Amino acid sequence: MDLKAHQDWLIDFYKGRNWYQYSSAIRINYLTEEVGELSRAVRALEIGRDHPGEQQTMASKQRNLEEELADVLDQVLILCGKYDVDPKDLLRFSEEKLKQRFQTPH
Structure with missing residues (x-):
């Protein structure tokens, strides 16, 4: 799937859930939230998290990073739409x- 095809699918999905109608100001809040989650995922990979009960493998940390990157990208694509x-x-x-x-210059 290419970027535009994903954007089209995503917008249809959001419209189907009645999420697309939110204003861009609200959408920026969602983007900010996702960037915060991305920050936490990067921190977990780079320096770890000293959190009781949180036993993550390197593979699960990598998977979480990818998920959060995708969430940020989705919010950018919605704003593009x-x-x-x-x-x-x-x-x-x-x-x-x-x-x-x-x-x-050469």
Whole structure:
């Protein structure tokens, strides 16, 4: 599945659950929550978590990281849908900006 196909599926899924109608301001709150969960997943991988009852293997930590990255991506894709932004354009914008900013002239 490519990025746009996933975005289309995701929007349909959210609409079916009556989640899509939330404003972008609320959606940013969800994105912030997911970034916090991603931060915790990275912390668990990098320095661990000293939490009683939490016995995670490296594989389960990696799986959690992937899940949280996906959750962040989904929130970005929903915002793209709200503003009619093709997610492929984000990839192009990113490359162009970095090339313009950091490529040295020949």
